[in-house]
Amino acid sequence: MKDAGFILGSYFVTLGAILVFAFVTLRRAKESSQSVDEKDKTWL
């Protein structure tokens, strides 16, 4: 594939950004969850 570096790079950046954001979000959720009662977690 011509210009593979740029094309694959764009997919790598996209998927990488989403994965990092998702990881950070879940980690923050886990940390914040520890100090809150179960009854306040209305989605459960």
Added chain:
Amino acid sequence: MSQVLQRTSATGTRATKVIGALAILVMVWVVVSGLILTPQDVVQGESVRIMYVHVPSAWIAYLAFIFTAVASASWLISKKHSMGFDRFAGASAEVGVMFMAITLITGSLWGRLTWGEFWQWDPRLTTTAFLFVTYVGYLAVRRLEGSAEQRARRSAVVAMLAVLEIPLVHFSVVLWRSLHQGATVLNPNGDVKMDDLMLFTLFSGVVAFTLVFVWLVLHRQRTMLLVDIANRQGLDAAIAARKTEGSVR
């Protein structure tokens, strides 16, 4: 059941798991089709493959910022001033900023292949960069000192103003002479000149990114609720401790 969910994710539910699984499936299809199955473009060649991540990320960023504005307006208008609107606005803006960053980076890579340069001070690129910086500013405003209500009011006003930039970005290619190509799919006469598989892959990208958006916003706004509750509990505990201290004296 709730304890099982708690072990896997503090903010996850069955719905988020289904959305997440669907997002992964559709995303895999987009990557395979975008990189392997779809044909080259007659004019742009292989570089058109960047379109399948660049265009959906731009559309979802716009959508996220519009949701932020709608939620902000709902917070301002509603008599109860439900903080759920504010948290949704904040979560949507965060995810929107991420998609806007993806748009700028992938656009820059695509620009290097088609124009020979990573960046041009072109109307579309400049207004998009300005939109990105505006929403980074919005997120900074949300982090200012003050109560949750103050945060909501300030950021709601900023969100209502910032969303006005979106039509400017979208129509910049029409209003000014621009290097950036005009709308192919959302063009005014509705005449889409694109191969069927290319169009299907592009819309699959929109579906995949929408699912990712929903998944991230659900988790992020629930995390924001947890933080707000923890802060309120900390404040209540501090006030109680101070009262006890006063009664002992």
